[in-house]
Amino acid sequence: MKKIIIVKTSSLGDVVQSFPVISYLKSIFPNSSISWVITAQLSSIINSHPLIDNTIELSYQGLKSLRKEKFDYLFDLQGNTKSALVTLLAKASVKVGYGKRSVREWPNLLVTDVKIDISKKQNISNFYVSLVREFFKRSTPYVTDSKVLLPISKKQKEEIHSLMKNGSPLNIMVCPHSKWKNKKLSFHTLSEFLSRLSEKYRPTFFLMSGSSQETLENKKLASQLKSPVKYLDKLPIEVWHNFMNEMDLVIAMDSSGLHLCATTSCPTYSIFGPTKASVFKPLGNKHGAFEGVCPFNTNFNKQCPKLRTCETGGCIKNIDPLALWLHFECWIEQQHIF
Incomplete structure (x- = not known):
């Protein structure tokens, strides 16, 4: 079973737009275990996602627990200095991030093993999925209809x-x-x-x-x-x-x-x-x-x-x-x- 970690800490809109990455990874590795690093304020949406197995909050305790895990693949979808710190601390066989023409902040380049330049002239969800697709050298596009309904209580319904x-x-x-x-x-x-x-x-x-x-x-x-x-x-x-x-x-x-x-x-x-x-x-x-x-x-x-x-x-x-x-x-x- 492959263990995969996603580093995308904020904001709500950006996080939701990167959800297709989860569906795409599951299409490649159906039995994989997927973890996600997120700010405490947004942890509920990650906790509720049915395809995400583990939520790691961006906090002192969260980073301590992160250090105890070993992953096969890390994908840094944030591409900035804050996410670079998380990527640096995480233990993964391969750390994948954006290349110098598509990364948001250059310090992120210092902590990834594989750097891939992705065209910014495309839909943002495609931009995130393309990083995974290019790394695994998959030619088929992902299915755009990746719907997920977060669970709520009977009272809330x-x-x-x-x-x-x-x-x-x-x-x-x-x-x-x-x-x-x-x-x-x-x-x-x-x-x-x-x-x-x-x-x-x-x-x-x-x-x-x-x-x-x-x-x-x-x-x-x-x-x-x-x-x-x-x-x-x-x-x-x-x-x-x-x-x-x-x-x-x-x-x-x-x-x-x-x-x-x-x-x-x-x-x-x-x-x-x-x-x-x-x-x-x-x-x-x-x-x-x-x-x-x-x-x-x-x-x-x-x-x-x-x-x-x-x-x-x-x-x-x-x-x-x-x-x-x-x-x-x-x-x-x-x-x-x-």
């Missing part, structure tokens, strides 16, 4: 179904927020877009928030809509995941909510600006995306270098509500979403 009672036949979750302000639509564009959706389809909207400020913004948004609205405030990751699986559609920015939903059976529609939809949009036709245009003609392959500093966020703030709606309507009809 009942709470989800209770919130969905007496709603509309059509249920849409909206995750309008993001860690970065330049990944969020303007209030005007978002409210106009959802108002059109509300008028045509009369869904029940489930508005997701992760803080009290986001809840206030959601209530302001709800005041503009004719459809019923229910508020979801900072759900546990595994409950949020299962809730998404019950939806008819999830609308999100480029955020953890989008990537978490991509591992369920629910379709998504996402809006991009300072990041490339071709890289970060979930794979498959049932996942639609609209990408804004930079008013300053800044070119980038993956993420705008001014994501955190741009004062206007014009690539997403200036999206025309009508253009967004027409694109959405076309996608809905072409893919027969509902």
